[in-house]
Amino acid sequence: MTKYYIVEVKYWGPNRNDAKHVDLDRYEIMTTPPRILATGEVCTGGYLGASHNTARYAHGVY
Template sequence: EMTKYYIVEVKYCGPNRNDAKHVDLERYEIMTTPPRIIATGEVCTGGYLGASRNTARYAHGVYDSLSAAEYALQTGPLRYQRFRRDPLDDFPYNVLAVYRPGRLPPMSDEALDQWLEYSVDISADDTHMDLVRQAGALRYEVEEEGYSVTMERMLSALEGLRDKARRGLDD
């Protein structure tokens, strides 16, 4: 019996989805045991497997080799994402490889807030479009530092700074 390789996507589906601490829960696992539907236990190689503890799982096919599964990750429906391979420190024995979306690890909320304190000048009268323009440029700078941050997270941080500036005017 030849070993088969299965791709399973793991996605956080609980509250506060844009929180940096949840970003790193998202991953693609290449496993040697067939994925099963959580509710019924039946084998499923394509589609939604169910969710438990704020984490949803999706099956993305069956492959004849590890390299075929890795190639599918890079060229299939997921090809528009950039991946980084994770060290396999705390995964079960049947998980052979783990890929995280994004080329770079996410910047923590604390680090982002600290970095923004020194990097930006947000004023009380900045419009939403001003913040959107700035967010795009700042995301690029964060990547230059070796980290990633989602557009939503960057925007909410900038809105927070603008609200703080507005409160400062009211005092």
């Protein structure tokens, strides 16, 4: 049975309320487990790290 992982990607850089940044937030459905950016450790719930003005959060496995 295939497992699915939900990852939220949120823009958190400067001028968050500008119209050009409003649509940058999204959810990704993945078949590989998400990893913490700093350590590479698998994480299925919580903060994964940030880069390029976006933060990533894991929201479970289904």
